[in-house]
Amino acid sequence: MNKMIEIKNVNKFYGRKQALYDINLTIEKGMFGLLGRNGAGKTTLMKTIAALHQKKSGSITVCGAPIERAGEIRAMTGYLPQDFSMYPSMKTDEALEYLGALSGMKAADLRERVTDILHKVNLTEQRSKKVAQLSGGMKRRLGIAQALIHDPQVLIVDEPTAGLDPEERIRFRNLLCEVAEDRIVILSTHIVGDVEATCEQIAIMDEGKILWQGTVSQLINNAIGHVYTANVERRFMPQLKKEYIVTGMITQAEYTTVRIVSDSEPDLPNAVLTEPDLEAAYMYCLHSSGCGIKGDEE
Template sequence: MEIKIEHLNKNYGKRSALKDISLHIPVGMYGLLGENGAGKTTLMRILATMLEASTGTVQINGIDIKNKKEVRKIIGYLPQEFSVYPNMTVYSALDYLGILSELPKHLRKQRINELLRQVNLEQEKNKEFKNLSGGMKRRFGIAQALLNNPQILIIDEPTAGLDPEERLRFYNLLSELAMDRIILLSTHIASDIEATCSNVAVLFSGTVIFEGQVKNLLQLGTGKVYTTTLMQNELNQFKKKHHVISIHQNGTDISCRFLSNTGPQKEWVTCQPTIEDSYMYLLSSLKQGGGIDVVY
């Protein structure tokens, strides 16, 4: 089971949304990380057969992406914006989507009941879609994407708008589902990748700037992340010299977490980087034209 993407490009007139993307995506959770507008959704829509690439090739489990009918039999897709008729109940909406997927009636009933248990929506099956919470709607979205028991699950920005409890529940659900299928997860939130994925590709302006294990991405920030304490009137000048990640008010002082290539100074404390720190360091260095050696 593998998604093979080779030299993929997508152009809209003179604008390039994707530039020479090559990725091999194995079984398990695989993350696509990047800023809004980096090209993540465009790539996912191509993999879901919703868009056609300008050039390049894609094979999903050995099936050419151009064979849309066969590819759609083995994929499930949860787009960033997902909805159904708001007055439909959870069960009737899944049943309707199952009909559109040409699932036989006896199989629809069996699959829907299984999926409602799996995504913890059994108690909500008679509730109208419009009355579901944000987390319930995302879980419903996973259920509809799993209706045809796909080998590949493509999920775009799944945790947007979820509270911490719902996000944790969503992470656990995805981890269970990834045991025997490929799950491709797109997000601009680095902690989503850290919580769920073993491998990640980082996109920047339509280009892959990192591909590898999450632990290797984490190492990029080693020795580059610090904290220091500043007076309030020192902050603006400090920001001109360093990439500030976060600040916290401590009475009249400010605790500042930041990135620097210059090495520690006396009043700086070296920090263990998080995945977000390393991701921010990667983006910051690229935007400033710095050279980072990345293992692909």
């Protein structure tokens, strides 16, 4: 089967407000990162792919099936929303069994599958705990488990690492990489580190538009020659932030070492070109696409 998601010229409106502008994307097997600021339209795009939102125009096919055949799409996708919960009084395994039943799984297979999947997401010990008693990280892992329970070909996860501690976040990323071996996984996030660690292919969204699409290394290459470091006196920092995009800073005594993204060499006495990291490359991409990000913004 054609394991690919093809999005062509998709537009979407909320009332009169346009939320997606002429989106074109091709997503193949493996991890795909959708990077963008809050409110960039990532969730809208994800929900449209999961057949939970209507598009105004354009076409989307998921593994060969057009999005209009919602039943088919739902059978082959697993979706983890950004903001979700489950009936708090249900036990962990009961919640999974319930959602598995809604996915049309047979009772006999389900029991076994729940055990497997709980093991996979490291929740075996919590299987008899009520959902309300789970920690934030456990809930997220349960979220992935429910999205995987029916072994979908496509997994859509929306901002899954928000609110997780660093350890949980790493564990979560590893889990996603594992499941992406034999299926399409779309991960949306505003945290660059999530994408850096997991995705080969990425797209950057802003204000409902795709600004850029390619591999992580291509994005980094684009930024070569535009990322500088400099030592600046602390008192000049406010002024500096106004003029340049500052992607990192380390303060030592009176001086601050800053990392700056700039089209041309910055007018600073000791600025030197440096190797861009993904964060700086992402900021450069936003900046070169004309998105207002100077100042104190991300």
